[in-house]
Amino acid sequence: MQQNILSVHSEIGELKRLLVHSPDKGLGKVIPSKAQDWLFEDIVHLKSIRQNEYDYYTKLLLYFLDPEKIKNNIADIDDPKNDRAFYKPGHANFHASEKVLEIEWLLASILKDAELKHQLIAAVAAIEGCSYDLQEALKKYSPAELASTFLSGVAINNELVFPPIPNFIFTRDIGIVIKNHLILNKPAKVARKREALFATYLFHHHPFFKSSSQFIIELSQKDPITLLNEKDNDSKVTLEGGDIMMIAPQHVIIGVSERTSMSAAIQLTEILFSKALVEKISIVKIPKKRDYMHIDTIFTQVKKDTWVILGNFSKDSKQDDEHNQISNYFKNTNKETVTIWKFERSHQNNPTIINDLEALLNDISIEDFGCKNGATFIYSGNNEFPYNAREQWTDSCNLLALREGVVLGYDRNDKTVEAFKDKGFSIVHVKDLLNDFENGKNHPSNLINTLILMPSAELSRARGGFHCMSMPLERNSI
Numbered sequence: 001m002q003q004n005i006l007s008v009h010s011e012i013g014e015l016k017r018l019l020v021h022s023p024d025k026g027l028g029k030v031i032p033s034k035a036q037d038w039l040f041e042d043i044v045h046l047k048s049i050r051q052n053e054y055d056y057y058t059k060l061l062l063y064f065l066d067p068e069k070i071k072n073n074i075a076d077i078d079d080p081k082n083d084r085a086f087y088k089p090g091h092a093n094f095h096a097s098e099k100v101l102e103i104e105w106l107l108a109s110i111l112k113d114a115e116l117k118h119q120l121i122a123a124v125a126a127i128e129g130c131s132y133d134l135q136e137a138l139k140k141y142s143p144a145e146l147a148s149t150f151l152s153g154v155a156i157n158n159e160l161v162f163p164p165i166p167n168f169i170f171t172r173d174i175g176i177v178i179k180n181h182l183i184l185n186k187p188a189k190v191a192r193k194r195e196a197l198f199a200t201y202l203f204h205h206h207p208f209f210k211s212s213s214q215f216i217i218e219l220s221q222k223d224p225i226t227l228l229n230e231k232d233n234d235s236k237v238t239l240e241g242g243d244i245m246m247i248a249p250q251h252v253i254i255g256v257s258e259r260t261s262m263s264a265a266i267q268l269t270e271i272l273f274s275k276a277l278v279e280k281i282s283i284v285k286i287p288k289k290r291d292y293m294h295i296d297t298i299f300t301q302v303k304k305d306t307w308v309i310l311g312n313f314s315k316d317s318k319q320d321d322e323h324n325q326i327s328n329y330f331k332n333t334n335k336e337t338v339t340i341w342k343f344e345r346s347h348q349n350n351p352t353i354i355n356d357l358e359a360l361l362n363d364i365s366i367e368d369f370g371c372k373n374g375a376t377f378i379y380s381g382n383n384e385f386p387y388n389a390r391e392q393w394t395d396s397c398n399l400l401a402l403r404e405g406v407v408l409g410y411d412r413n414d415k416t417v418e419a420f421k422d423k424g425f426s427i428v429h430v431k432d433l434l435n436d437f438e439n440g441k442n443h444p445s446n447l448i449n450t451l452i453l454m455p456s457a458e459l460s461r462a463r464g465g466f467h468c469m470s471m472p473l474e475r476n477s478i
Contacts, residue, residue, distance in 0.1 A: 004211045006473055008177040009249045011301045013475035014403040016065060019171045020470060021103040022058065022087060023049045026152035026164025038191050039167050042461040049458035054169075055087050056430045057408070057454060057466065058100065063437050064402050064444045066099040090144035101208070101473070103171065104147050107198060110205050111143035120201060124150060127193055128162040150198065165194050170464045171471040172296070173240040173259075174199040178252060179277055181215045183268065188238035188259045219267050239264040242294030242468055247301065248368035249477070252278050253360075255295030256285040273345045280368075282360055285339045286313075291393065296467045298392070299357065300399045302407055303449075304369035304478070306376045306423070308399055308416070310392045311383040312336040313357040378419045387415040394456070398465030404478060405449045408466040410456035420451045429453045 005017060028046035035043055062069050085093040089104035096105060111117045118139065125135050137155075138146060145156050153164040167173070174195050175184045182203060187196050203209045203216055221237045243255030252272060254265045265283045272278055284295055292298055299309040313336055340354040354360055358377060365375040380396040381387030396416040399407040405425075409416070417427055430452055436442035454466065 004180055004215060005208060006177050006180045006182055006212050006215060008246050008472050008475050009179060009477050010475060011245055011247055012303065012401040012404040013478040015401070015472055015475055017099045017101065017474035018061070018065070018470050018472045019101045019103060020058070020061070021151070021168045021171055022054050022089075023166075023169055024104065024148065024152040024164075025154045026160075027166050027169075029152075029154060029160050029164050030166055034163075038163065038165075039189060039463075040461070041463050044458045044461050050087070051084060053455045053457070053459050055084065056434065057469070058087055058095075059434060060408075060430055060452070060454075061100045062095065062097060063434070066095075066097045067444075069095045069097050069100075090148055098208070103168065103198070103202070104151055106202050106206050106208070107150065108143040108147035109207075110201060111146050113205070116201065116205055117143070117146065120150070120197075121146075123197055124162070124194065127197065130162060134161055150194075163191070165191065166462065167192055167464075168195050168198075169462065170242070170468040172468050173242050173294075175203070175471060176241040176244040176246070177471075177473055178217075178244075178246050178272065180212075181217055181275070181277060182209075182212060183217045183219075183239070183241075183244065185241055186219050186221075186237050186239045186264060188236075188240065188261075192240075217268075217271055219264055219271075222263075222267075235263055236261055237264045237267060239268065240294060241471065242296045244268075245296070245301075247364060250279040251282070251364060251368050252280075253282045253284055253295065256283060257295060258288045258290065258293055260294070269343060269348075273343075273348060276345070279345045281343045283341045283343070284357065284360070285341075287336055287338075291389075293463070294468075296398055297395065298397055299361065300397055300401075300407075300467050301361075302378065302399065302401065303405045305365045305371035305373065306378065306405075307361050307365075308378045308380070308397050309358070309361070310397055311379045311381075311388050313338055314377070314379065314383070315356050315358050376423060378416070378423055380416055380419075381413070382415040382419040382422075384415055391416050393463075394460040395463070395465030395468075398467045399451075400466035400470050402444075402452075403476075406447045406452070407450075408452050408454055410460055410465060411453035412456050412460060417451065417453070424449060426450045427453060430455070 027044055030040055030043050032043055085091040086095050088094055089102050121135055121138050149155055153160050153162045155161045173185055175182050185196055204213050219237050219239055238261045240259040243257055243260035245253040247253050254268060256262050256265050269281045286292055298313055299307055301307055338357050340360050341351040343351045362375040365371040381391040391413040394412055395410055396413040399409045401407050
């Protein structure tokens with residue numbers, strides 16, 4: 001029997017396997033009037049977001065996780081005449097990495113099963129209201145063609161037959177791995193229903209996850225949704241992966257936000273404790289604002305004792321009139337309210353209540369990781385107004401750790417980069433780093449305390465960083 005590949009015990013253990021989805025043709029069909037309905041802030045230039053930005057992410061991941069793919073395909077990657085074949089899931093020269101797993105490639109694989117193919121066509125048709133004729137036409141598509149159309153909404157004749165799902169590049173949100181279990185999401189927004197459908201089919205039916213299916217956790221709406229008030233969001237069970245952090249081997253953080261409800265947080269807490277997966281769970285309730293969206297937009301972990309965080313949630317927030325000399329109009333950018341309930345499995349009915357996010361993160365560094373000196377905080381925009389808010393909007397706090405101390409972030413967040421430098425981190429641009437890897441001047445194993453800057457002019461328009469654009473399936477223990 002194939003071994004369960006799911007194994008995540010922290011946010012910073014060495015990354016070994018993850019799920020991604022590169023920008024598909026649907027992104028090139030998003031129009032301004034529909035962008036926010038589809039949860040995008042802006043329209044993007046498809047060629048640039050792929051070739052000039054996301055492809056560097058893919059290539060870097062392969063160097064760290066599956067270098068044999070790189071060594072065998074350097075010409076394919078760097079030759080512009082190859083039309084990005086190495087990066088295209090439907091192409092014969094696609095990298096097909098089993099460590100950097102591409103959703104479109106996985107979906108095409110399960111669509112080779114005729115029964116699953118017909119089930120998914122019917123399910124997508126029900127969600128999107130497709131005509132009978134379109135369903136019949138889709139049945140004639142090859143698995144690769146159908147996977148592409150399912151994800152992009154674009155048929156083989158380049159016609160948009162149903163809405164794109166541009167948020168699928170943010171694979172973190174479709175599920176989260178807690179140790180050897182997988183929690184599937186319950187999206188809050190209609191625009192993400194198709195993503196949840198595909199995730200369910202992939203994790204239940206793809207051979208990679210065959211031995212993991214018994215470890216899948218799905219939340220349920222205990223009260224009939226039809227009886228709930230439309231505005232009663234806290235009673236609806238909605239959950240997205242950006243609000244869950246497997247932060248330490250015995251500690252999970254669950255965010256209650258614009259996208260994840262308190263009902264979901266409580267239900268998940270009960271399930272994780274009942275399965276004895278962790279000993280501690282902290283529920284962190286943040287303001288329901290588009291600015292924040294998920295907890296990973298306001299903080300992520302860099303090292304056992306180091307966190308990047310938005311200063312609005314700092315106990316010693318510097319954003320006041322004396323420090324910044326700003327008008328009263330901007331006072332609402334000051335310290336934000338957060339409420340934290342810290343539960344322990346041994347006495348679940350008696351949580352500790354905390355009103356300081358930094359205090360929670362400091363406790364994690366001390367109690368869960370043994371850092372005697374507590375936590376160090378790196379602030380978005382170096383905690384300077386207006387850069388703190390501007391750079392948080394472009395995901396300065398949304399970093400992906402390839403391993404402890406080696407993280408990916410956007411190149412546009414200059415003040416945050418300064419803050420990393422001040423804390424002793426090396427700063428390197430991905431293009432320079434990849435050139436050094438290819439020329440043998442450097443190796444991924446050599447990097448320590450490093451912020452890798454990624455091109456971001458188009459990616460940042462989508463309101464998600466590399467933490468969002470990754471769903472870790474396997475990390476080494478730290």
